[in-house]
Amino acid sequence: MYAEGVIASRGTVSGWQSPWLLNRTWDLTYISLSAILVPTPFILFAILAGTGILRSLIDPSAAVDIIVALIVGGPHMTSTYTLTFMDRNFTRRHPTYVALAFALPVIVTFLGIFNLALLLTVFMLWASVHVLHQIAYIADCYRAKGSDFQSLASRGIDYGIIFSSLYPMAMVKFVEDRFVIGGTRITLPFIVNQSWAIYLANALFFSCLVLFVAKTYFEYQQGRANFPKTLLIAITVGLCYIVPTADNMDVAFQGMNVWHSFQYLGLTWYLNRLRQEHGTITSPVVNRISGPRRGPVYYLFNLGLTLGAGAMVILLNVVFRVPWIQSYYIVILSCLLIHYYFDHFMFTRVGELVQA
Numbered sequence: 001m002y003a004e005g006v007i008a009s010r011g012t013v014s015g016w017q018s019p020w021l022l023n024r025t026w027d028l029t030y031i032s033l034s035a036i037l038v039p040t041p042f043i044l045f046a047i048l049a050g051t052g053i054l055r056s057l058i059d060p061s062a063a064v065d066i067i068v069a070l071i072v073g074g075p076h077m078t079s080t081y082t083l084t085f086m087d088r089n090f091t092r093r094h095p096t097y098v099a100l101a102f103a104l105p106v107i108v109t110f111l112g113i114f115n116l117a118l119l120l121t122v123f124m125l126w127a128s129v130h131v132l133h134q135i136a137y138i139a140d141c142y143r144a145k146g147s148d149f150q151s152l153a154s155r156g157i158d159y160g161i162i163f164s165s166l167y168p169m170a171m172v173k174f175v176e177d178r179f180v181i182g183g184t185r186i187t188l189p190f191i192v193n194q195s196w197a198i199y200l201a202n203a204l205f206f207s208c209l210v211l212f213v214a215k216t217y218f219e220y221q222q223g224r225a226n227f228p229k230t231l232l233i234a235i236t237v238g239l240c241y242i243v244p245t246a247d248n249m250d251v252a253f254q255g256m257n258v259w260h261s262f263q264y265l266g267l268t269w270y271l272n273r274l275r276q277e278h279g280t281i282t283s284p285v286v287n288r289i290s291g292p293r294r295g296p297v298y299y300l301f302n303l304g305l306t307l308g309a310g311a312m313v314i315l316l317n318v319v320f321r322v323p324w325i326q327s328y329y330i331v332i333l334s335c336l337l338i339h340y341y342f343d344h345f346m347f348t349r350v351g352e353l354v355q356a
Contacts, residue, residue, distance in 0.1 A: 031266065100341075134260060165237040
């Protein structure tokens with residue numbers, strides 16, 4: 001009776017539960033409020049575009065791409081490998097899955113040489129799903145950490161609003177054939193000049209939004225609303241709807257990428273910390289760079305792997321005379337698509353992040 005009274009009291013006073021992954025400060029810093037980083041590529045682009053000397057040397061959009069890739073994009077990509085290629089438990093349990101990952105560089109190299117537009121289209125579509133899947137994964141972790149049972153319908157509404165939020169405004173660019181990345185026009189078959197696609201994307205999004213708001217209200221009334229999950233979804237939905245309206249899609253993409261990458265570095269560091277606490281890390285290198293006070297070392301290790309990938313780009317360009325843009329995409333997109341490939345599997349393993 002006392003426990004029931006406490007739950008009822010909590011519901012009456014606040015209506016929220018707060019099942020943080022690590023603690024409130026860490027979660028807000030690395031997961032939710034790190035969304036404040038989204039405008040940084042726009043600010044950086046404005047500074048570079050306004051600097052005459054730099055603008056004559058390199059395109060501002062390309063400069064932003066390189067800076068973001070070096071500081072957070074690359075390290076977040078390589079941190080996947082600390083959980084996969086560098087983990088003997090993973091490679092032994094999933095040998096076929098690991099082996100199939102090596103087909104991706106072959107496909108990327110072929111498309112990079114013979115059909116760059118198709119490669120970038122596949123990349124952008126997969127990247128958008130990957131970013132949203134990460135949000136859905138974190139939402140699942142918050143749900144699992146909470147004390148409230150979440151029905152399949154409730155989860156479906158969460159997934160619906162997350163996965164529909166990025167496309168209403170992006171669809172406008174696709175329909176009007178104005179979706180350009182890296183100077184290459186990204187085109188979806190049967191969508192160009194088809195205005196019904198815009199109406200369909202918006203109808204789906206706003207239907208999911210109404211359901212999500214109503215569901216959250218009822219959960220709050222019952223004292224079982226999940227604050228970290230709701231905050232993350234609300235920030236994601238707002239940004240995903242607005243960011244694609246930017247004229248410069250390269251910079252808009254990097255805006256979301258900065259937040260996504262920073263978030264992901266925090267997640268993989270925390271996963272390795274949990275693995276270390278449970279004695280399941282098999283790599284001596286990963287074991288040395290993991291732990292509560294090893295965050296900077298963990299980041300620098302992944303930055304070093306990023307620089308190694310950059311050296312491979314230069315090698316292809318200088319030694320093998322592969323054009324610069326193709327060298328960049330062949331190396332970076334090979335690593336990125338392997339990262340996406342592994343993460344769609346890792347993002348189903350909610351228990352590993354909520355085991356603490």
